Each structure stands twice: as C-alpha cells, then as structure tokens.
Amino acid sequence: MPHVKKQMISFFLTTKCNLNCIYCYNKEERKKIREKTLPLEIAKAGIDYFFENNCSRHIRFYGPGEPTQEFGLMKEITSYAKSVDSHVTVEIQTNGVFSKNVREWMLRNANIIWMSFDGPPDIQNFNRPIGGEHPSAPIIEDNVKWLLKSKGNQNLMVGARVTMTDKNISRQREMVDYFNSLGIKHIWTNPLFPSVGKIPVCNDLEKLNRYSFDMDSYLDYYIDAYYYAREKNIFYGSFLTCNFDGEANVHCRSCTPVPHLTPDGYVSACDMVVLGENAYHMDCFIYGKWNQDSKKFDFNTEKIEALRQRTSDxxxxxxxCPAKLHCGGYCLGEVVNETGNLGGQKPIVCKAIRRLIEEIGIADKPYEYLHP
Ligand code: SF4
Ligand code: SF4
Structure with a gap:
C-alpha cells in the first residue's frame, strides 16, 4: 500500500522537548521561538474538519518537540476524537523518554508507537542525549520492553524509527539483533537529511559543508541487514522503499494534502514544516490557517492545487524513470528544503532508489505498518 494511503490528521503538539538530539531537524527553528503548544480548540476543530472530509479515522501525535511533554493535551485530544468516532486509531511518534504514567495511558490508548531510536545504547546516547551526562537508552529500553510485555493481545505495535548517520550505517545487522532483543519487530530507517532553516540548503554553504551521509555505504549495509532481518521475520524498511509495496504517482500524503496542525495555528502538509508563521522556503506546505473569528480553517486553494500537481507524471x-511507480517523485519536504523547488530532485537519492529496486525489488505484500 503506497505511503500516500496513510491518510490521517497529525497534531504537531508542542515545541517542548526533553532531549537534545545532535541532528534535530528543527532545533535551530525551535531554539529561536517561544515555546508553543497546539490549542485544544484548534485540535478539536481539526478533528471535526478531518472526519467530515476524509474517511480515515487515524490520528497521530508528532513533533516539533516531544508530544508526551504535553501529555494532558494528548489525552484530551484522543478522548475527543474517540467521542466523535469510536473507530479512531492512535499513532504516536515519540522519543521514548516518558514516565510510567504516560506509558500506562499509551498501553490503553495507542495502536502504533514509533520510537525514535537510533540503535544500541552507545549510538542512542550519542545521537539522542537527554542533556548533561544523562543517557536516554536505559529509559527508552525500559519503556519498550514494558509496553511489549504488557500489551497481550491488544492492537498495539511498538516499532523503531531510526535516523541513519555515519555512526550507525555500518552497524545495521547489529541493530536488527539489538531491536529484536527488546522485542521490536518493525524498524524503519531514514537517511539523515539536512535540517530546515531559513533558506534552501543549496544556498547554505555552511550547512552543505557540515552535512555528511555516505549513501553507498548505507545501501550496502542496508541491503545486507534487510535480508538478515527477513530471515528472522523482522521488518527492516528504508524510507527510500516506503512506496515499494504498491504503485503511486505521488510520494506521500503531502500531495493529498491532509492536515498537520501546527502549534501556532496553521495547517501544514508535511512533517518537515512544523510551524506556519515563518515557513520561509517551506511556505508552499502551509496550506491553511486557523481563523479565530470564524472558528474555522481558511484554506489556500492555490497551494493545495500546487501540492496535488506534484506527481511523478x-x-x-x-x-x-524505472522506479517511477514505486517512488512517486520522492519526499517533497526534503526536495523543497534542499532545492527550494517543489519540482526539484535529489539525484543521489534517485540513484539509491533505483539500486534498491534492482537489488531487493518491490515488496511481495503490503507493508503491515507504513512509514510514519
Ligand atoms: S517529510 Fe516527506 S514523506 Fe514526510 S510528510 Fe513531508 S513530504 Fe511527506
Ligand atoms: S527520478 Fe528520482 S524522484 Fe523521480 S521516480 Fe525516479 S527515483 Fe523517484
């Protein structure tokens, strides 16, 4: 099922975060702003709007900070959504550093939990420190193990969403074993991409010089680990293969678009554009805004149409391109961030996707859990 079929409303709950990840894609953006949290009134109106206009009943909590930092709000939004429709399913993307109280609620209320988790403790603690000397690995390990041990027959999946950096590229087999030892059977890996700033990365020499990711090496180790994981009945995906289990001429839900409500009251089409007020070169993704007077969202039809026109055709x-039907033009968030152009291209990624099509081929069945 191609990635675009993952229709849902996302709540970019808060800018607050309890970790200090070294590569945080929006840390520059977050540092400069006052902490902001999505108002409940807007979240509720978003649910009403989404349920009226889309048959999906999937809701998701995501960044720009750590959603569990606004636990009370997460509970209220979930309970409102479930009161509107009892078929609601809940997905949470979290850094995994939360209290017992939070995990007990998750156990009862969540269906999909993606832990942002970069592998064995030395990597996790290096990439994703709590701050100071405090490592995050022991807490996330404990939460994962507890959730998996406690879930019984409940419809709950706890998976790992791994950012690939030079630190873990060559340790992918080991990562499969490590996650397996914690009980994790679903893993998505994402090559590191340059963070979002005020100008496209192509015009930011400093950022370009700082960025390093060895795609060939990632693929060598990825392909090896993919087959290794398959023997163990573990799903080991790559963001580059997120459309390999179906056919689509668009890359993801951004081209639908579906709402991602930002803490400052805007409607974004993409996970990479988490605040609407000053979106700079990423403004093409901000397709709506909350209107405090009418208590409704105002939508920009031209922007919506531009996103819909972004098809691989x-x-x-x-x-x-031989990968056309199983790629959909690749992630427009990354492309716009790096080229400043909705019709741009990441040639290194294109080469990588074509190699993956050749070497591992398209999936023989739909993915059980689509990429976050
Ligand atoms: S980051 Fe890429 S895949 Fe994710 S919503 Fe944005 S465009 Fe789609
Ligand atoms: S050219 Fe690149 S972006 Fe377009 S379909 Fe092929 S691999 Fe995907």
Whole structure:
C-alpha cells in the first residue's frame, strides 16, 4: 500500500522537548521561538474538519518537540476524537523518554508507537542525549520492553524509527539483533537529511559543508541487514522503499494534502514544516490557517492545487524513470528544503532508489505498518 494511503490528521503538539538530539531537524527553528503548544480548540476543530472530509479515522501525535511533554493535551485530544468516532486509531511518534504514567495511558490508548531510536545504547546516547551526562537508552529500553510485555493481545505495535548517520550505517545487522532483543519487530530507517532553516540548503554553504551521509555505504549495509532481518521475520524498511509495496504517482500524503496542525495555528502538509508563521522556503506546505473569528480553517486553494500537481507524471526527471511507480517523485519536504523547488530532485537519492529496486525489488505484500 503506497505511503500516500496513510491518510490521517497529525497534531504537531508542542515545541517542548526533553532531549537534545545532535541532528534535530528543527532545533535551530525551535531554539529561536517561544515555546508553543497546539490549542485544544484548534485540535478539536481539526478533528471535526478531518472526519467530515476524509474517511480515515487515524490520528497521530508528532513533533516539533516531544508530544508526551504535553501529555494532558494528548489525552484530551484522543478522548475527543474517540467521542466523535469510536473507530479512531492512535499513532504516536515519540522519543521514548516518558514516565510510567504516560506509558500506562499509551498501553490503553495507542495502536502504533514509533520510537525514535537510533540503535544500541552507545549510538542512542550519542545521537539522542537527554542533556548533561544523562543517557536516554536505559529509559527508552525500559519503556519498550514494558509496553511489549504488557500489551497481550491488544492492537498495539511498538516499532523503531531510526535516523541513519555515519555512526550507525555500518552497524545495521547489529541493530536488527539489538531491536529484536527488546522485542521490536518493525524498524524503519531514514537517511539523515539536512535540517530546515531559513533558506534552501543549496544556498547554505555552511550547512552543505557540515552535512555528511555516505549513501553507498548505507545501501550496502542496508541491503545486507534487510535480508538478515527477513530471515528472522523482522521488518527492516528504508524510507527510500516506503512506496515499494504498491504503485503511486505521488510520494506521500503531502500531495493529498491532509492536515498537520501546527502549534501556532496553521495547517501544514508535511512533517518537515512544523510551524506556519515563518515557513520561509517551506511556505508552499502551509496550506491553511486557523481563523479565530470564524472558528474555522481558511484554506489556500492555490497551494493545495500546487501540492496535488506534484506527481511523478508531472516531474520531468521522473517521466522515464524505472522506479517511477514505486517512488512517486520522492519526499517533497526534503526536495523543497534542499532545492527550494517543489519540482526539484535529489539525484543521489534517485540513484539509491533505483539500486534498491534492482537489488531487493518491490515488496511481495503490503507493508503491515507504513512509514510514519
Ligand atoms: S517529510 Fe516527506 S514523506 Fe514526510 S510528510 Fe513531508 S513530504 Fe511527506
Ligand atoms: S527515483 Fe528520482 S527520478 Fe525516479 S521516480 Fe523517484 S524522484 Fe523521480
């Protein structure tokens, strides 16, 4: 099922965070702003709007900070959504550093929990420190093990969403074993991409020079670990293969678009655009805004149409690509961030996707849990 089929409303709950990840994709953005949290009134109106306009009943909590830092709000939004429709399913993307109180609620209320988790403790603690000398690995390990041990027959999946950096590229087999030892059977890996700033990365020499990711090496180890995981009945995906289990001419839900409500009252189409007020070169993703007077969302139809037009049929570089049906033009968030252009391309990624199509081929059945 291609990634675009993952229709849902996302709540970018708060800018508050309890970790200090070294690569945080929006840390520059977050440092400069006053802490902001999504108002409950907007979240409720978002649920009403989404349920009226989409048959999906899937809701999701996500950044820009750590959603469990606004636990009370997360509970209220979930309970409102479930009061509107009892078929609601709940997904949470979390850094895994939360209290017993939070995990007990998650056990009863969540269906999909993606832990942002970078592998064995030395990597996790290096990439994702709590701050000071405090490591995050023991807490996330304990929460994962507790949730998996306690879930019984409940419809709950706890998986790992791994950011790949130079630190863990060559340790992918080991990662499969490590996650397996904690009980995790679903893993998505994402190559590190440059953070979002005020200008496209192509015009930011300093950022370009700082960025390093060895795609060839990632693929070598990924392919090896993919087959290794498969033997153990573990799903080991790559963001580059997120459309390999179906056919689509768009990359993801951004081209639908579906709402991602930002803490400052905007409607974003993409996980990479978490605040609407000053979105700079990423403004093409901010397609709506909460209107405090009418108590409704105002939508920008031109922006919506531009996102919908971003299909692999309309991208000149995709037209004759052998991966066209299983890529959809790749992640527009990354492309716009790096090229400043909704019709841009990441040639290194294109080469990588084509290699993956050749070497592991398309999936023989739909993914059980789509990429977050
Ligand atoms: S980050 Fe990429 S895949 Fe995710 S919502 Fe944005 S465009 Fe889609
Ligand atoms: S691999 Fe590149 S050229 Fe091919 S469909 Fe994807 S974005 Fe387009």
């Amino acid at each position: 309309n991208l000149s570089h995709c037209k004759n």
